[in-house]
Amino acid sequence: MQKVILVTGLLIMIAGLLWPWLSRLPLGRLPGDLVFGSGNTRIHIPLTTMLLVSVLVSLLLWLWRR
Structure with a gap:
């Protein structure tokens, strides 16, 4: 369990360091991602991004288990 927590923490740290470049990827804005808005409210449901x-x-x- 300690290895899982350590690896998860490292992955979150790496994602945080790479965030300026990762935010440029079109994830969350793919065809099939739903956005509903009315007034000041906006609901974003990233279906295609979640599947990908x-x-x-x-x-x-x-691949890791093999």
Whole structure:
């Protein structure tokens, strides 16, 4: 369990350091991501982004287990 927490912390730290470049990726603005807005309220549902991230994480975990 300690390794999982350590690796998760390192990944979050790396993502934070790389955020200026990661924010330029079109994740969250892909076709299929839903945005509803009215007045001052905006609801963002990133369906396509969630599916893409899920597939990538599943592929990485599958490769790691082999």
